[in-house]
Amino acid sequence: MKNIQKIKGTQDILPDISAKWQYIEKTVRTIMRRYGYNEIRTPMFEVTDLFARGIGQLTDIVSKEMYTFLDRSKKSITLRPEGTAPVMRAYLENNLGEARPVQKLYYISPMFRQENPQAGRLRQFHQFGVECIGPQAPEADVETIMVGLDIYRELGLKNFTVKINSVGDAESRIAYKAQLQEFLKPSFAQLCPTCQQRYETNPMRILDCKNEACNALIMDAPRILDALTSDARAHFDKVLALLDQNEVTYEIDHRLVRGLDYYTYTAYEFIGGSLGAQNALGGGGRYDLLAEEIGAKKQTCAVGFAAGIERLIMAMESENLFPELQAGVDVFIATFGGATQDAGFKLAHDLRKQNISTLTELMGRSLKAQMREANRSGARFALILGEDELRTRRASLKNLANSDQKEVDLNQIAEEIKSQLQSNQAR
RNA sequence: GUGGGCGUAGCUCAGGUGGUAGAGCGCCAGAUUGUGGCUCUGGUGGCCGCGGGUUCAAGUCCCGUCGCUCACCCCA
Missing domain, CATH: 3.30.930.10 (Bira Bifunctional Protein; Domain 2)
Incomplete structure (x- = not known):
């Protein structure tokens, strides 16, 4: 197949x-x-x-x-x-x-x-x-x-x-076509086969023929500007x-x-x-x-x-004119399966409602793999949400550009991300 | 429609005179029981475009075919 x-x-x-x-x-x-x-x-x-x-x-x-x-x-x-x-x-x-x-x-x-x-x-x-x-x-x-x-x-x-x-x-062209045909008539036999056809149907197209022989003939052809x-x-x-x-x-x-x-x-x-x-x-x-x-x-x-x-x-x-066009998301939420996964999914929903672009883990991978994915995706921040964080209602927010990490109250995450994005234009 | 070049791992490509495959990058994992980028270590990954022929043996030679690519014509 x-x-x-x-x-x-x-x-x-x-x-x-x-x-x-x-x-x-x-x-x-x-x-x-x-x-x-x-x-x-x-x-x-x-x-x-x-x-x-x-x-x-x-x-x-x-x-x-x-x-x-x-x-x-x-x-x-x-x-x-x-x-x-x-x-x-x-x-x-x-x-x-x-x-x-x-x-x-x-x-x-x-x-x-x-x-x-x-x-x-x-x-x-x-x-x-x-x-x-x-x-x-x-x-x-x-x-x-x-x-x-x-x-x-x-x-x-x-x-x-x-x-x-x-x-x-139209008038200029009728006049010019006649001039051009007149000019090319003696050397008709030297034109390439397609131009021989064009001679009758559309002689002006002979002008942009790239064939060597036609090229040479056309060098001294009358110019349309003179026939206008x-x-x-x-x-x-x-x-x-x-x-x-x-x-x-x-x-x-x-x-x-x-x-x-x-x-x-x-x-x-x-x-x-x-x-x-x-x-x-x-x-x-x-x-x-x-x-x-x-x-x-x-x-x-x-x-x-x-x-x-x-x-x-x-x-x-x-000419190398394209600027850096990578537009990574604002935050990648890393979780540990089970309740943390559901909480992360819901948190993503809340952040997106506030226009914060958010990625969540969809493959159930290890934290290490999720961090790698966050980095690869171009995310500005990684948010780590585990059992402890759920219990204390505080999660770790890591700035992936400079590795700064701090604990943030779950209710303050959107504000924290917004203010950090604004202050240092993160990267 | 015509001519040249090329089809080997996800990508870029190595594979004198035929002995059933390699590198770099990527991907996955470990070094680091819950932390990316750098480094090191290991691993995954290929009907060598497809079909036929020659041969004990074909990625390698021959024929065919399909695909890609560049070029001609012309155009964006």
């Missing part, structure tokens, strides 16, 4: 690691609040069509990476591979735009893509992200970038860069000006096009410097056309980003 194990590309987040997750999540929520973003939680699965139409049929995500299945009523369901389309769906479905012209939303949630796992790539992974829906103003683009930066800064991350580009509006309409160009210039004015350092990356079809105007990425092959910490941009792709009657402007939590953890570990 084979042991059951986790599905490829998934992870068990065990207690020592989950403390890191909580640390990051707490920071994310703090910064989101600082910028006035509110949390939205959408379902983990959606009708397949949402992603097929929203993200684009010929993106890698839709064409080969989605977890799609038929439910019992033969409806096609997909585990969400990314967060933006569901948020936009929820925005439209709930008429959030009618309630307020600007909706600033954030999420922290799992995503699912059926790819081969490797460092920094999982089948279930987690992202936090923001969507600023409504404004067309460049300020909104810049604000989302600053949210991401502030989160990384707050966590102490140093080794990363911001890359930015504009993929223009005056509106698109003005928007991009304003974004850059705002970044400059607000102390954001960035690099313009002419080959940054991003993998999802819905981007317009601004596209940007947070690139980690210590991550290995999968080095994108997060990415985002403006997507003014997504709403209509999934059925909105009128154009809905929006900009946002998504960032990987697993990759952030990797980056933070390589």
Whole structure:
């Protein structure tokens, strides 16, 4: 009989690691609040069509990476591979735009893509992200970038860069695609097979191909920034000006096009410097056309980003940024079985009612073993409760950090622990 | 989907040219009749991923298979 194990590309987040997750999540929520973003939680699965139409049929995500299945009523369901389309769906479905012209939303949630796992790539992974829906103003683009930066800064991350580009509006892109095809036409035969396909379907994707031959060809390709309409160009210039004015350092990356079809105007990425092959910490941009792709009657402007939590953890570990996160209980009650065990159990109940975190012995071990357990658990105090103590109504309270031990009246234990915790912040 | 590396104790890993297994850490216990961390002593713990083949004999060689991992594509 084979042991059951986790599905490829998934992870068990065990207690020592989950403390890191909580640390990051707490920071994310703090910064989101600082910028006035509110949390939205959408379902983990959606009708397949949402992603097929929203993200684009010929993106890698839709064409080969989605977890799609038929439910019992033969409806096609997909585990969400990314967060933006569901948020936009929820925005439209709930008429959030009618309630307020600007909706600033954030999420922290799992995503699912059926790819081969490797460092920094999982089948279930987690992202936090923001969507600023409504404004067309460049300020909104810049604000989302600053949210991401502030989160990384707050966590102490140093080794990363911001890359930015504009993929223009529909008109700019039609013009640019034609320029690019024109440019590549003579050397079509030298392109890699996938890029030969892209040449027709989505020539801009050739720009971020990593194949040597394609790379060489693209070096001198025309730049999309030179093909932008005056509106698109003005928007991009304003974004850059705002970044400059607000102390954001960035690099313009002419080959940054991003993998999802819905981007317009601004596209940007947070690139980690210590991550290995999968080095994108997060990415985002403006997507003014997504709403209509999934059925909105009128154009809905929006900009946002998504960032990987697993990759952030990797980056933070390589920069050694996690503080001591061990949170031991306040007190471990050691007993000797029988009446002392019952008394200890009841005492724990009383202490917990007073918000003192308490551990009791559950294995019936020796005092020595219980003391070892108390130490291992990180408890601040050990309380020793034996027959004598029960009789005299006084128990021994030992401070495990400095080994100070004193007799305390059973009715005074909570007060004693509280005052000691307060006075010396015990360890 | 493709390619490389790796599967030996709870964890990290040793195990020239084949002779049925070891270390460190952890865990348990003792030194200390009711007191942790340090030290010392002892102990627990392994169908050597699985299946087949070669051989008197396989952790070791061969084949297959599964799993993990890194990488390609692409992305978080």
